[in-house]
Each structure stands twice: as C-alpha cells, then as structure tokens.
Amino acid sequence: MKAVSVGSGDAQVSLSWDRAGADIDLHVEGPHGFLVNYRQPRSGSATLDRDDRQGTGPENVFWSTSPAEGVYTVRAHYFGGTGRARVVASVNLGASVMQANQGELAGRGDSVVLFRFRRTATGYELVP
Numbered sequence: 001m002k003a004v005s006v007g008s009g010d011a012q013v014s015l016s017w018d019r020a021g022a023d024i025d026l027h028v029e030g031p032h033g034f035l036v037n038y039r040q041p042r043s044g045s046a047t048l049d050r051d052d053r054q055g056t057g058p059e060n061v062f063w064s065t066s067p068a069e070g071v072y073t074v075r076a077h078y079f080g081g082t083g084r085a086r087v088v089a090s091v092n093l094g095a096s097v098m099q100a101n102q103g104e105l106a107g108r109g110d111s112v113v114l115f116r117f118r119r120t121a122t123g124y125e126l127v128p
Contacts, residue, residue: 006060007049011067011124012092013074013115016057017105022081024105025051026059026089031070036061038079044068053080067119071127074115078105089114093124 006014015026026048027037034043041048045065052059076087084107090100103112116127 004050004058006058007047007062007064008092009045009062009064010094011119012060012062013089014058014060015076015087015089015114016059017076017085017087018056019081019083019085020056021054022056022083022085023053023079024057024059024081024085024087025077025079026061027075027077027111028061028072029075030072031068034068034070034072037077069119069121071116071118073113074117075111075113076103076105077111078108080108082107087112087114091115091117091126093117093119097124097126099126 017024036043036046038051046063050060085105088102092098101114
C-alpha cells in the first residue's frame with residue numbers, strides 16, 4: 001500500500017473505499033452555502049487537496065483555520081465505476097473529536113451521509 005500525504009488543519013475529513021477503479025467523491029456541505037467537493041475544491045479556509053479518481057482514496061478536506069459556526073454534513077457519492085463499494089470516513093475536529101464511520105454505496109449515483117458535526121463558539125461536537 002502506497003502512503004499518501006494529505007493536508008491537515010483545525011478540522012479534517014478523509015474518505016477511502018475498497019473498490020479500485022471506482023470514483024468515489026467526498027462532499028462536505030455546511031452553513032451559508034458552504035460546499036466543498038471535486039467541482040468546488042475550496043470554500044472559506046477549507047480545501048479538497050486530494051481527488052482520487054482511480055484508486056481507493058483517500059480524498060481529503062481540511063480547514064486551515066476554524067470553520068464557521070454551524071452544522072456540516074459529510075457525504076460519500078459514487079460518481080463513476082461499477083459494483084458495490086464500502087466507504088470509510090474519518091473526522092478529526094480540533095484536538096478533541098476523532099471518529100471513523102463506514103457505509104456502503106450500491107453503485108453509480110448512490111450517496112451516503114457518514115457524519116454530521118457542529119462547530120460552536122467553544123469547539124466541535126458530532127450530531128445525529
């Protein structure tokens with residue numbers, strides 16, 4: 001397995017999957033029209049610094065400074081390829097909240113929400 005260097009910051013979300021050749025995309029949506037994905041790789045201080053189209057990830061979004069307060073949704077979207085794919089996302093929020101979550105995508109066009117988190121004036125929390 002080849003090591004891949006990705007960016008990190010105050011908050012970071014990474015996505016990987018088990019089906020080589022599938023194009024699985026990381027989408028992060030947030031308050032005030034915030035959106036980061038392959039079509040819009042920057043929003044505020046957030047950057048999608050890796051868009052893997054042929055391998056098994058990772059795709060990675062990081063914030064160089066704290067995100068704006070509000071709720072953020074982390075989603076995996078099956079953009080291209082064939083067959084089912086298991087996805088794993090990890091989230092690192094400040095120094096306190098770190099978690100991994102997994103899901104499954106049935107095929108092209110399918111998507112799954114893997115996390116929601118809230119940025120508050122005092123830190124981060126995962127939300128249902």
